[in-house]
Amino acid sequence: MSSSIMTVLKLGLLIFLxxxxxxxxxxxxxxxxxxxxxxxxxxxxxxxxPEGLHGDxxxxxxxxVDPRYWQIxxxxxxxxxxxxxxxxxxxxxxxxxxxxxxxxxxxxxLVGIDLAGKITGVRVTEHRETMxxxxxxDITQSLWVESFIGRSLTxxxxxxxALKLDGGIYDHFTGATITPRAVVNQxxxxxxxxxxxxxxxxxxxxRDHPEGTVL
Amino acid sequence: xxxSSLISLARNGLWHSNPSLVRLLGLxxxxxxxxxxxxxxxxxxxxxxxxMGTNISIAILRTRLTRALHVPAxxxxxxxxxxxxxxxxxxxxxxxxxxxxxxxPLIATNCIVWDRAETFxxxxxxxxxxxxxxxxxxxxxxxxxxxGAVREILGRGTLFAGMELLFGEPATSWLCHxxxxxxxxxxxxxxxxxxxxxxxxxALKNTLDTRTLKNSSYNPPTATAENNLARTTDKIx
Numbered sequence: 001m002s003s004s005i006m007t008v009l010k011l012g013l014l015i016f017l018x019x020x021x022x023x024x025x026x027x028x029x030x031x032x033x034x035x036x037x038x039x040x041x042x043x044x045x046x047x048x049x050p051e052g053l054h055g056d057x058x059x060x061x062x063x064x065v066d067p068r069y070w071q072i073x074x075x076x077x078x079x080x081x082x083x084x085x086x087x088x089x090x091x092x093x094x095x096x097x098x099x100x101x102x103x104x105x106x107x108x109x110l111v112g113i114d115l116a117g118k119i120t121g122v123r124v125t126e127h128r129e130t131m132x133x134x135x136x137x138d139i140t141q142s143l144w145v146e147s148f149i150g151r152s153l154t155x156x157x158x159x160x161x162a163l164k165l166d167g168g169i170y171d172h173f174t175g176a177t178i179t180p181r182a183v184v185n186q187x188x189x190x191x192x193x194x195x196x197x198x199x200x201x202x203x204x205x206x207r208d209h210p211e212g213t214v215l
Numbered sequence: 216x217x218x219s220s221l222i223s224l225a226r227n228g229l230w231h232s233n234p235s236l237v238r239l240l241g242l243x244x245x246x247x248x249x250x251x252x253x254x255x256x257x258x259x260x261x262x263x264x265x266x267m268g269t270n271i272s273i274a275i276l277r278t279r280l281t282r283a284l285h286v287p288a289x290x291x292x293x294x295x296x297x298x299x300x301x302x303x304x305x306x307x308x309x310x311x312x313x314x315x316x317x318x319x320p321l322i323a324t325n326c327i328v329w330d331r332a333e334t335f336x337x338x339x340x341x342x343x344x345x346x347x348x349x350x351x352x353x354x355x356x357x358x359x360x361x362x363g364a365v366r367e368i369l370g371r372g373t374l375f376a377g378m379e380l381l382f383g384e385p386a387t388s389w390l391c392h393x394x395x396x397x398x399x400x401x402x403x404x405x406x407x408x409x410x411x412x413x414x415x416x417x418a419l420k421n422t423l424d425t426r427t428l429k430n431s432s433y434n435p436p437t438a439t440a441e442n443n444l445a446r447t448t449d450k451i452x
Contacts, residue, residue, distance in 0.1 A: 007283050014276075014288055018295035025299040032306035040309055128316070132250045132370065132404030140314065140377050174401045 040125075045094050047139075048112025048121030049084055059085045060094070069193055074098030074106070074186070081198070084112075090202050092120055097190045101182035104128035107137070109183065111148075111190045115202050118155075122148045122187055134179030144171065144180070153191050161188040221346065228350030235358040235413075236420050240326040245362060246409040248318050250370060253377045255363025257311045258318055259356035261300050265322050266331060266355070267348040268296040273336040274344035280337070289332055297323040311380040327355055358416075365412050368393055370404030 045060055062080035070078055074097055082094040092114040099107050108126035113119055122145045124137045136142035147170060162168025163181055172180045234240045244262070249255045272292045273280075280288050301319050304312040312319065322328070331351050336344040368374050374393055378386035392398070402408045 003281075004283075007281060010279065010281075011284055011287055011291075015291055018291050022295055022298050022302075025302050029302040029306035033302070033309075036306060036309035126313070131247065132401070140310070140380070175405070 044110050044123045044125055045082055045084075048094055048110050048123055049092055050112075050114065050120045057086050058091075061085060065096075066197065069197065072189055073193060074100060083202075090206055091115065093194065093198055093202065095190050095194060097186055097193075099182045099186035101178070101185065102127060102129055103134050103176070103178045103182075104130060107179070107182060107186070109186060109190070111187055113191065113194045115199075115206055116152070117191065117195060117199055118150055118152045119148045119187070119191070121145075122183075124183070129179045130176065133173060133176040136173045136176070137179055137183050142173075144173070145183075147171065148187055153195060158188065161185075224347060225350045228347065229354045229357070230420075231424075233354045233358065233420075234327045234330070234351055235355060236417055238330075240330060241355060242413075244318055244321070244325065245359060245413065246406055248315065249359055249363040249366055249409060250404050251367045251373075251377060252360060252363045252375055253311065253380055254314060255359040256356070257304075257308065257315055257381060258322075259352075259359040261304060261315075261319055262322050262325060262327070263352035263356055264300050265293065265296050265325075266328050266352045267345065269293055269328050269332050270336040270344040270348035271341060272296075273332045274339055274341040277337045277339075285337070289329070293323050293328055293332075308381060314377075314380065327351060361416065362409065362412050366403045366408060369400050369412075370402070370408055372396065372398040 046058065049058065060082040062082055065073060065075060065079050065081055067078065070076070073079070073095070076098075079096045081096070083090055084092045084094065092112055095111045095113065097109050097111060099109070101107075105128045106126070107124060107129070110123045110125055111119065112121040123139060124145065127135070127138065129135045129137065136144050139145055156169050160168045162184060163170050163172045163177060165172060165177065166181070168184070170180065170184050228234075230236075232238060235242070235245055241262070244258055248258045269289075269292060273289065276288065276292075297320060300322070301312075304315075304319060331347060335347050339347065364374065367376065372392055372394055374391050375386070375389040378389045382389075400408075403412065
């Protein structure tokens with residue numbers, strides 16, 4: 001009897017020590033994790049803006065997405081569109097969007113669009129696509145997402161916003177068509193959302209206040 | 216322990232009983248993660264840390280653990296070490312942590328970790344257990360790196376892609392294309408390619424062994440009913 005109580009006590013002590021170790025590590029690592037997350041987010045925001053703009057001159061203003069658009073953008077809990085300003089002038093937006101049509105669940109995207117409605121960059125920030133196949137949507141694996149740069153709702157026309165094997169203009173990957181198809185469709189949806197929701201406001205604020213404005 | 220048994224421990228961990236090549240332990244990460252060198256190295260280092268930590272903890276606690284406590288204690292210790300490793304990777308290798316995804320928590324189920332703790336560390340001194348962790352961990356990392364390099368070169372036509380995730384910006388320039396930029400054989404980036412590469416490496420090892428052991432006095436351990444040493448890929452007496 002007493003030996004089994006000892007066993008329980010020993011195990012309890014071990015578990016307690018382990019919890020202390022985890023808690024210490026967590027407290028120590030927390031600040032670095034938060035810093036890494038911020039850096040990663042900031043890096044992605046800058047990456048989807050045009051090349052050459054990068055630097056400390058860009059400021060991002062978060063703007064909550066209108067709940068009416070949560071569904072088409074795939075944002076179940078909402079999210080922020082980031083308006084990019086340079087010298088107080090809006091130069092573009094970064095829109096977060098999620099597609100559930102991937103092969104391995106949700107694919108999280110950031111789409112950068114300039115005032116003319118042209119795509120300045122796309123990044124996949126989170127995905128669970130098959131390693132070696134669908135993960136080519138990730139910039140660390142291939143440059144495929146760069147093929148969106150400069151595209152808009154009129155170039156190509158919406159019917160050609162598809163993979164080449166669906167009659168469109170975008171490449172698919174060897175062994176993976178579901179993943180790139182999901183991304184192409186979601187980028188198109190995001191462009192349509194931008195045109196409906198942000199294009200006019202942004203152009204107006206740029207035109208009306210050439211000396212500088214905050215949206 | 217004398218130096219010749221230390222050397223034989225190293226020989227076994229690195230070559231004759233290599234956890235991946237001979238005993239085929241930890242195959243899941245070996246097949247799943249080794250499509251590039253950086254992924255192989257990242258997971259290898261994380262596994263290495265867990266193997267070392269588990270071996271040392273078990274060796275410290277070995278006199279205080281009764282039979283009944285053994286498995287639950289091991290569970291708690293390994294889970295703790297994996298959680299801490301995960302937190303530290305998230306803090307200091309954020310992008311790599313996201314690239315490796317589920318395979319970091321899965322280190323907790325890696326048979327190599329369990330094997331070393333169960334069969335060696337629980338009856339060894341702390342320093343010896345640490346030495347064994349070092350040797351076994353190195354054996355595992357070497358194989359991960361080797362398979363990673365072969366599969367990255369053949370499957371994607373690159374070598375050292377994405378090393379900046381682990382070594383910072385300067386490592387971007389390490390990227391090279393050994394067979395030109397248009398070369399790739401996607402089969403090797405897929406799981407079947409992993410099996411093929413590992414199979415070829417095992418064949419190569421066995422060929423080398425047959426050649427060298429003929430003229431050598433060294434007797435590698437072989438599986439017998441008594442020593443209960445699981446060996447999958449070589450001759451079983």
